[in-house]
Each structure stands twice: as structure tokens, then as C-alpha cells.
Amino acid sequence: MTTIVEIDDLKKVYDGGFEALKGVSLDIREGEILALLGPNGAGKTTLISTVCGITNATSGSVRVGGHDIVTDFRAARAMIGLVPQEISLEPFETVIRAVRYSRGLFGCKRDDAHIEKVLRDLSLWDKRNAKTMELSGGMKRRVLIAKALSHQPRVLFLDEPTAGVDVELRRDMWKVVAELKASGVTIILTTHYIEEAEAIADRVGVIAKGELLLIEEKTALMARMGRKTLDIELTDPVETIPASLSGYELEIVQDGAALRYSYDTNADRTGITKLLSDLSGAGLQMSDLQTRQSSLEEIFVDLVADNGKEEAA
Numbered sequence: 001m002t003t004i005v006e007i008d009d010l011k012k013v014y015d016g017g018f019e020a021l022k023g024v025s026l027d028i029r030e031g032e033i034l035a036l037l038g039p040n041g042a043g044k045t046t047l048i049s050t051v052c053g054i055t056n057a058t059s060g061s062v063r064v065g066g067h068d069i070v071t072d073f074r075a076a077r078a079m080i081g082l083v084p085q086e087i088s089l090e091p092f093e094t095v096i097r098a099v100r101y102s103r104g105l106f107g108c109k110r111d112d113a114h115i116e117k118v119l120r121d122l123s124l125w126d127k128r129n130a131k132t133m134e135l136s137g138g139m140k141r142r143v144l145i146a147k148a149l150s151h152q153p154r155v156l157f158l159d160e161p162t163a164g165v166d167v168e169l170r171r172d173m174w175k176v177v178a179e180l181k182a183s184g185v186t187i188i189l190t191t192h193y194i195e196e197a198e199a200i201a202d203r204v205g206v207i208a209k210g211e212l213l214l215i216e217e218k219t220a221l222m223a224r225m226g227r228k229t230l231d232i233e234l235t236d237p238v239e240t241i242p243a244s245l246s247g248y249e250l251e252i253v254q255d256g257a258a259l260r261y262s263y264d265t266n267a268d269r270t271g272i273t274k275l276l277s278d279l280s281g282a283g284l285q286m287s288d289l290q291t292r293q294s295s296l297e298e299i300f301v302d303l304v305a306d307n308g309k310e311e312a313a
């Protein structure tokens, strides 16, 4: 597995003293789709802007394909395509001219065959002579992607590609991203939408308050999501867990009125039947059972909340 982007202890303090990145380190693997999740103001855009050389880091380093983003800016930047959050297009420009122009900005020779391929891949070929102002919001986003791909970058950053778009357009965008990955482009996207990360990412990173709190394979996260808890409500509250039940790693909840058992839904056996029989063997009577499943959303909310508590402490 080759690392294509190496981010090392990246810090960004804006003028005025605000610390937007507090030492982020991250290796992005060639060919992956990495989703960076985080609440508003987490530092996602700052991170992308710094990697793309739009914002200068206060300290730390970024290398793209081995090229340092500061000392070897041109070579590093040539490998990157950036699709910004805001749609900014010249309204009277035609689609094909806008995309050709972007390629020219990188000093690349005109290549009509490549531009045609990009436009066809993004289903924009039929619209090539339309003025950008005549396009729907979804098509405008596709033009931004086409512009970002015009100079054949190996890494594509998408800053909230589906913010504020409807469900159908979002799915459409996910298809585009999957096709780009299949063509060998490494993709990093930021999003507020957990289901977006679930749907398309190979790995998921969670950023909050300028820190990377977690970076994990999506499948591993999904396995964690497979954890369920069973709350066994008791007729008579307990203060301690009977020694005969110590192997179950139960937790006392609801002030002793219930015992919580965590289990893996992917496991062959959950152990629940045996637990319930051992419970009655220990002289405990249950009045009710409740199960619940943790989701990626909960993992995310917990992580971000814990981070907030540490800040306050």
C-alpha cells in the first residue's frame, strides 16, 4: 500500500490567535476514498486548504507524491485537484471552455481528448456548449469536478460535495466518486453526513476542534456498529454483580435497577440464553429486557462530546 499524501503534525493558527488545526498527522493511501467527518468549524476546510497550498500552515509538513507542498509547491499542487465547497463559476462561460481554461492554469498543454473524456465521464458532454449559468445545481457541481480533473491530478479533494443537495443528487454524486476511484484517483472528501461516509468511504476520519480524533477502516467501524447492548431490568435493584456472573462483564445501570450486557451481533453466539439462565441461577429476577444498537452516528457524537469535555476540563 503506497502513501500518496503524508500530513505530519500540521498546525494552523489564524491571525488573531485561533488554533484551527492542533497537530494533525495523517497518511492517505493511494487509491482510497477517505471521508473526513466533523461538525461545523472542526477544521476540515482548513486542513484541505493547507494541503492544497491555499492556506499556509503555521508548522508541520505536507508531502504529496513525495513532493513538499511548500518547497516543491508546483510539483505537489500539480498532483492535486480541488473541488471547493462554494460553487463559483463564470456565468457566461461555456462548460468546455471553463474546463479547458482550468487545465491551462496548471500550464498543461491543450488536450481535447482528455477534456472530452472528463466531460463524458461526468455526463457533461451534451452540455459542453451550455453556459454554466444555464445549468442545474447538480450539473454545476459536476463542472467543478471536471475543472478539478482537467490537469489529470492523482488526488482529488472534495469539500462537502453534497452539502445542501437532495437525496437523488447525493446518490448521483456517490456514483461519480465511485467511478473516479475505479479510474485510479485517490479521493478525500469532507462531509457532515454520516450516511455519506458509510456509503462510499474506505476509511473514515473524525475531526473536531482541530484534532483528528479517529481514523479507521469503515468496515471496522461497521463491526463496532454491530455491537448491541441488552439492558436486563430487575425486579429488585442490586448494588453489586454476583460473583457467578463475573464472566459476562456486566455493567450496573439505572441505579442498580438494570444490568447492561454488551455483545457483538456479528458473533456466532451472543451468549444471551446462557446469561439469562445464569441470572436466575444467581437469584436475580428480571422484569423486562431492552436491546439497543450503537450506530456510527453515536460513536461520532460520543467522540465529539468527549473531546468537548476534555477541552472544558
Ligand SMILES: Nc1ncnc2c1ncn2[C@@H]1O[C@H](COP(=O)(O)OP(=O)(O)OP(=O)(O)O)[C@@H](O)[C@H]1O
Residues within 6 Å of the ligand: 014, 015, 016, 018, 020, 038, 039, 040, 041, 042, 043, 044, 045, 046, 047
Ligand atoms: N481566515 C480565518 N481567520 C480566522 N479564523 C478562521 C479563518 N478560517 C476559518 N477560521 C476558523 O477556523 C475554524 C475551522 O474552520 P473550517 O472552515 O476549517 O471548519 P470546517 O470543519 O470546514 O467547518 P464547516 O463544516 O462549517 O465548513 C472555525 O472556527 C473558523 O471560524
